[in-house]
Amino acid sequence: MTGLRERLGQAGARIMPGAGSFWAWWSQALLSWLPARWQALLGVSDARLLLQVADDQLSVSLLHDGQRQPLQSLPLGSTPAALDAALPPRVASLPRFGLLPANAVLRKPLRMPAAAEPRLREVLGFEIDRQTPFNAAQVYYDVRLLQRRADGQLDTELVVVPRQRIDALLSPAEAWQQQLDGIDVLAADEQPLGVNLLPATLRRQRHDPMRRLNRVLLVAGLVMLVLAAWQLLDNRRAAAAQLSAQVDAAAARARVVAAQRQQLQDLVDGQQFFAAQRAAQPSATQVINELSQRLDDATSLEKLSIEAGRMQLIGMSSSASSLVSTLEGSTLWKTPSLTGVLQTGNGGSRERFTLTAELRAPTPEAADGTATRTP
Numbered sequence: 001m002t003g004l005r006e007r008l009g010q011a012g013a014r015i016m017p018g019a020g021s022f023w024a025w026w027s028q029a030l031l032s033w034l035p036a037r038w039q040a041l042l043g044v045s046d047a048r049l050l051l052q053v054a055d056d057q058l059s060v061s062l063l064h065d066g067q068r069q070p071l072q073s074l075p076l077g078s079t080p081a082a083l084d085a086a087l088p089p090r091v092a093s094l095p096r097f098g099l100l101p102a103n104a105v106l107r108k109p110l111r112m113p114a115a116a117e118p119r120l121r122e123v124l125g126f127e128i129d130r131q132t133p134f135n136a137a138q139v140y141y142d143v144r145l146l147q148r149r150a151d152g153q154l155d156t157e158l159v160v161v162p163r164q165r166i167d168a169l170l171s172p173a174e175a176w177q178q179q180l181d182g183i184d185v186l187a188a189d190e191q192p193l194g195v196n197l198l199p200a201t202l203r204r205q206r207h208d209p210m211r212r213l214n215r216v217l218l219v220a221g222l223v224m225l226v227l228a229a230w231q232l233l234d235n236r237r238a239a240a241a242q243l244s245a246q247v248d249a250a251a252a253r254a255r256v257v258a259a260q261r262q263q264l265q266d267l268v269d270g271q272q273f274f275a276a277q278r279a280a281q282p283s284a285t286q287v288i289n290e291l292s293q294r295l296d297d298a299t300s301l302e303k304l305s306i307e308a309g310r311m312q313l314i315g316m317s318s319s320a321s322s323l324v325s326t327l328e329g330s331t332l333w334k335t336p337s338l339t340g341v342l343q344t345g346n347g348g349s350r351e352r353f354t355l356t357a358e359l360r361a362p363t364p365e366a367a368d369g370t371a372t373r374t375p
Contacts, residue, residue, distance in 0.1 A: 048181070049091065050192065051083075051170065052099040058083075058170075062091060063192065079175040095181035096204070098169050099192065100161060105185050106132055108158040109146075117154060120145065124158050132160050140166055140183075142195035159185060159195050166197065178204055281309055281359040282332040290332050298350075299323065306359065313355040320353035333357040 047064040049071075058074040060083065072086050084092045108131045116123045121143045128136045139160045146155040166183060170176040181204050182196035282290075284306055291301070291313075299317035306312075311333055317323060320342050327336040336357040343352040 048095040048097050049087075050097055050099050050184070051180075052186075053169065060087070062094075063097075066191070068191070077171055079172070080179045096179070097192070097196075098180050098183040098198075100165065100169065100183060100185045100197070102186055102188060104165050105159055105161045105197070106134075108132060108160070110156050110158055111149075112154045112156050114148065114152045114154055117145070120154070120156065124156065127158065128160060131158060134160060134162065138162060140197045140199060142197050144193065144195055159193065159197065161185075161197050166202075178202060180204060280361050281306075282361075287311060287332055287359070290330055291327075294326050294330070295323075309359050311357045311359055313357075314353070316350045316352055318350050320351040323353060323355055327355070327357065331360065333359050 046066075047062065050061045050063050050068065052059045052061070053076065056076045058076055058078050059070065060072040060074065062069045062071055071091065072083075074082060074086060083096075110124065110127065110131065112120065112123065124143050125136060125141065128134060128139065128141060132139070139162055141158060141160045144157040144159060146157055148154055161183075167173060169183065170180075180198060180202075183198040184192040184195055185197070187193050284304075287306060288304070291304075295301075295317075298319065299315060301313055301315035303312070303314040305314075320338070324336050324338060327333070334357065336355055338353055338355050340354045344350075
């Protein structure tokens with residue numbers, strides 16, 4: 001199993017306990033749609049090279065889709081450089097697995113609870129001392145999941161091999177150190193079991209093909225996040241500008257309405273002021289009516305002035321000195337008095353006079369127009 005597939009399986013187990021099988025099936029079905037070259041590039045293809053020592057020869061075969069195809073036979077003791085030279089570059093870049101014969105390992109079937117599936121290898125590592133004649137420091141091991149039972153348990157198999165068998169598999173040992181991606185075991189049908197007995201610390205350190213893609217995706221994600229934030233900020237700025245324009249327009253309309261309201265209030269106040277002024281003194285019609293009732297035919301008026309609560313009469317009368325007594329007692333004015341010097345008019349029978357009086361506020365009867373009038 002490749003590193004990417006292992007990570008996918010572990011991620012599925014962490015996402016939801018018991019969903020590992022579905023996750024593995026889903027990821028395998030999804031990756032199977034990729035072209036074979038892309039699968040090899042991403043490290044998800046099951047194609048790999050199998051190296052087996054037999055008859056003083058190093059046999060190299062290609063395993064792909066469960067089918068083994070012999071490629072080369074090299075002399076025992078060949079180095080990884082000799083293997084690279086003997087294989088086409090496309091094949092030489094595939095993962096390399098050493099093969100152990102079936103009698104070189106110990107296989108122990110075990111039944112485990114389903115809850116142990118996410119950490120199955122670590123759990124069975126504690127069973128080595130009890131289930132095998134070795135302790136954990138003497139062996140390399142791996143675990144196979146055979147099936148999931150209907151009762152919620154797992155049928156598993158613990159595969160154990162002494163460390164010296166791994167160390168002496170290929171020679172020279174110095175040249176092959178950390179040059180293998182794993183070590184598998186041949187089953188009875190001459191097919192690999194699908195385990196990897198080589199510890200991760202002894203495997204060939206390959207460049208993760210997903211690392212660059214992950215970095216590109218991370219940078220692209222950050223760029224998209226910045227652009228989204230910038231777009232959001234720009235949208236907020238545009239909305240704020242639009243709202244500010246609407247507020248300014250509403251404020252301008254409010255100022256116009258306030259000015260119109262103030263103008264209307266000024267008009268109302270002015271009207272009330274003039275109404276109060278008119279209410280504080282009788283109207284000119286009432287004054288003229290009252291004068292026409294009190295003055296006789298021997299008196300004529302040249303000028304009648306009503307201003308600032310005062311009434312001024314200028315005219316000619318045959319008895320100007322008696323006008324004060326004639327005008328006294330009116331409800332429309334008070335304190336009538338002659339001002340200036342009486343002047344004799346033409347012929348000496350009439351005198352020119354100037355008379356002033358302070359106007360009073362009209363009585364309710366006079367304001368209602370119900371006062372008695374003499375035509």
